[in-house]
Amino acid sequence: MIKIKIKNLYKIFGRNSELSIPLVEQGMGKDELLEKKGHVLGLSNINMDIEEGEIHVVMGLSGSGKSTLIRHINRLVEPTSGNIIIDDVDITGLDKEALNNFRKNKTAMVFQSFGLLPHYNILDNVTFGLDIKKIDKLTSQSKGKQWINKVGLEGYESRFPQELSGGMQQRVGLARALTNDPEILLMDEAFSALDPLIRKDMQDILIALQKDLKKTIVFITHDLDEALKLGDKIAILKDGFLDQEGTAVDILLNPETDYVRRFVEDVNRGRVLKAKNIMQDASAISKDLLNGQSLKVKADDVIEKFIDRVVVDKPDLIEVLSENGSAIGYLSPDRLSKILRK
Amino acid sequence: MFDFFLTFPALPREFLRDFKRGIDNGFKEFSRSYGENIETFFYPLMKLLVFIERLLISTPWPIFIGIVSILGYWATRSLKLVIGIIIAFTFIGLFGMWEDTMETTGIIVVSTIVAVLVGIPLGIWMSKSSRAQTVITPILDFMQTLPPFVYLVPVVMLLGIGKVPGLIAVVIYAIPPVVRLTNLGIREVDNEIIEAAESFGATPRQKLLKVQIPLAMPTIFAGINQTIMMALAMVIIASMIGVKGLGLEVLRSISNQYLAIGLLNGIAIVAIAIIFDRISQAYGKRVQEHRKGGNHK
Numbered sequence: 001m002i003k004i005k006i007k008n009l010y011k012i013f014g015r016n017s018e019l020s021i022p023l024v025e026q027g028m029g030k031d032e033l034l035e036k037k038g039h040v041l042g043l044s045n046i047n048m049d050i051e052e053g054e055i056h057v058v059m060g061l062s063g064s065g066k067s068t069l070i071r072h073i074n075r076l077v078e079p080t081s082g083n084i085i086i087d088d089v090d091i092t093g094l095d096k097e098a099l100n101n102f103r104k105n106k107t108a109m110v111f112q113s114f115g116l117l118p119h120y121n122i123l124d125n126v127t128f129g130l131d132i133k134k135i136d137k138l139t140s141q142s143k144g145k146q147w148i149n150k151v152g153l154e155g156y157e158s159r160f161p162q163e164l165s166g167g168m169q170q171r172v173g174l175a176r177a178l179t180n181d182p183e184i185l186l187m188d189e190a191f192s193a194l195d196p197l198i199r200k201d202m203q204d205i206l207i208a209l210q211k212d213l214k215k216t217i218v219f220i221t222h223d224l225d226e227a228l229k230l231g232d233k234i235a236i237l238k239d240g241f242l243d244q245e246g247t248a249v250d251i252l253l254n255p256e257t258d259y260v261r262r263f264v265e266d267v268n269r270g271r272v273l274k275a276k277n278i279m280q281d282a283s284a285i286s287k288d289l290l291n292g293q294s295l296k297v298k299a300d301d302v303i304e305k306f307i308d309r310v311v312v313d314k315p316d317l318i319e320v321l322s323e324n325g326s327a328i329g330y331l332s333p334d335r336l337s338k339i340l341r342k
Numbered sequence: 343m344f345d346f347f348l349t350f351p352a353l354p355r356e357f358l359r360d361f362k363r364g365i366d367n368g369f370k371e372f373s374r375s376y377g378e379n380i381e382t383f384f385y386p387l388m389k390l391l392v393f394i395e396r397l398l399i400s401t402p403w404p405i406f407i408g409i410v411s412i413l414g415y416w417a418t419r420s421l422k423l424v425i426g427i428i429i430a431f432t433f434i435g436l437f438g439m440w441e442d443t444m445e446t447t448g449i450i451v452v453s454t455i456v457a458v459l460v461g462i463p464l465g466i467w468m469s470k471s472s473r474a475q476t477v478i479t480p481i482l483d484f485m486q487t488l489p490p491f492v493y494l495v496p497v498v499m500l501l502g503i504g505k506v507p508g509l510i511a512v513v514i515y516a517i518p519p520v521v522r523l524t525n526l527g528i529r530e531v532d533n534e535i536i537e538a539a540e541s542f543g544a545t546p547r548q549k550l551l552k553v554q555i556p557l558a559m560p561t562i563f564a565g566i567n568q569t570i571m572m573a574l575a576m577v578i579i580a581s582m583i584g585v586k587g588l589g590l591e592v593l594r595s596i597s598n599q600y601l602a603i604g605l606l607n608g609i610a611i612v613a614i615a616i617i618f619d620r621i622s623q624a625y626g627k628r629v630q631e632h633r634k635g636g637n638h639k
Contacts, residue, residue, distance in 0.1 A: 005373055009421070071537075074541055076537055076540060076541060099543075100543040100544075100545060101543065102543075103540070103541060103542060103543035104542065104543035105543075107541070108541065108542065109537075109538065109541040111534050111537065112534070112536060113534055113535075115532075115535050115537060115538030116535075116538075117533040117535060117539075117552075117553060117557075118535075118557070119556045119557060128538075128539075128542060128552075129542040129543075131552075132539075132542045132544045132552075134547055180542065184380075186541070
């Protein structure tokens with residue numbers, strides 16, 4: 001089911017910027033628009049469907065408009081034109097009060113530099129959203145404590161943000177968002193300010209939490225590896241235009257533009273692609289191979305995990321097994337080697 | 343021929359005379375018809391001022407010194423300041439300036455209260471509305487550069503000589519820093535923190551009370567501190583329009599060339615200025631302790 005539907009979204013910064021929309025529709029680019037009209041093109045004709053319960057990553061370099069895009073979903077930034085439909089409601093038409101209610105109940109956001117309140121302790125930070133909703137202290141504190149424990153910050157309730165390391169502060173940010181129990185979690189470069197190791201920890205925490213939570217998550221990043229690791233779907237933005245959208249495998253194996261191609265060139269496919277991503281049906285495999293000697297791998301294993309056995313055992317076929325052990329697909333060594341050769 | 347360039351061609355003398363007379367008469371007319379209303383309007387201020395002055399004067403001196411010492415210690419945790427406070431007030435008392443000092447303290451306290459009550463809302467308004475900021479900023483600039491003697495004139499014409507006009511002159515002179523720094527403090531709050539508050543659906547009021555004002559507090563306190571210092575400077579000048587206290591003695595010493603009186607009262611003013619400054623500054627720093635981290639248990 002589609003949770004968030006973004007339709008023909010334009011954002012142009014500047015005075016009377018709506019007048020420039022026809023120009024952009026006729027194909028005027030970012031530089032020309034700035035030169036001729038003094039308007040800055042933020043987003044141009046973005047159309048995007050975000051599935052319920054999925055992590056939808058929006059990737060792009062700085063200036064690509066990705067942070068602007070995510071801020072449209074809770075309307076921290078107002079669109080110049082276009083619609084954003086969430087659960088059948090066009091949120092671009094909400095008045096102030098309805099918008100605040102929408103923000104209180106549907107969304108929560110995690111920020112790049114955490115956005116914590118320095119004058120509140122950790123518990124008060126985590127319960128900030130509930131405090132805004134005027135939920136009584138007892139309830140909100142017990143909810144807040146649960147989430148503090150879940151992100152591994154037990155015992156830090158009465159500390160202040162400045163006393164915590166960056167990784168710990170972002171755990172607070174995550175707990176603050178989740179304590180609000182939002183349907184949609186907006187994460188704006190949430191892990192970009194963290195050290196590589198801590199960043200990996202946080203990605204793993206998010207993946208682990210998402211297994212139970214099944215929230216709709218919009219995740220902004222400039223890091224392709226992070227996008228490939230987290231994203232059920234990945235959208236690549238360039239200069240305010242949506243360049244390509246698809247699964248990690250689509251993006252890696254079938255880049256549609258030169259920009260995306262250059263981006264994915266250096267990615268280690270063996271570390272990103274899972275057996276289930278590249279397996280084929282039995283019908284695509286020749287009879288000889290099906291009857292030959294096979295190597296069994298799990299659907300969620302990345303190529304790197306079984307490549308050594310392929311090299312040593314030289315099987316005729318790789319059989320992909322589901323969680324309960326039944327074969328759900330096949331992979332020939334030829335195909336595997338083609339995929340790895342790029 | 344060259345005369346034109348050597349002497350600036352001023353407007354005709356008659357015109358200037360009529361012009362000035364017109365303004366004066368107009369203002370006199372205004373104060374004649376509204377002066378009484380304005381006085382009634384400021385009557386509660388008069389009450390407050392008299393109440394605080396009486397309170398200060400009727401408080402036995404050991405209790406007064408005790409209270410200020412406790413206040414000083416609570417704000418700064420410094421015994422040095424407490425000793426300074428005791429020495430300063432002993433000096434003031436011994437040289438017979440106790441009552442004058444209490445009157446000056448009273449007017450400083452009241453004018454600071456008024457400046458804060460008017461200034462902080464003004465500063466908040468400026469921070470919310472860029473239009474308000476563009477209008478108020480030049481007015482504040484004007485107020486801060488206009489020689490203070492100049493605004494004594496309309497105040498006296500409106501309200502005559504006495505405590506309340508003096509108080510109003512002091513407030514007008516001292517209010518700009520608290521307005522400016524409230525505005526600045528709120529505008530300086532990290533944008534991502536504001537966005538965070540908004541993303542949780544905070545109303546403008548919740549945003550202001552829970553996020554902006556608490557985070558602007560250190561800056562606001564710097565403004566209050568400067569306002570107090572400016573009030574102390576102005577209270578001396580305001581003695582020319584009937585404010586009693588240490589300033590009046592200074593004024594007397596100027597007109598009569600009493601060096602000793604001038605010096606003693608001057609030193610007393612410096613002493614209370616330092617005490618006010620240290621206490622309000624230390625309090626401002628305590629408000630921002632969370633920023634350093636590690637001080638909370």
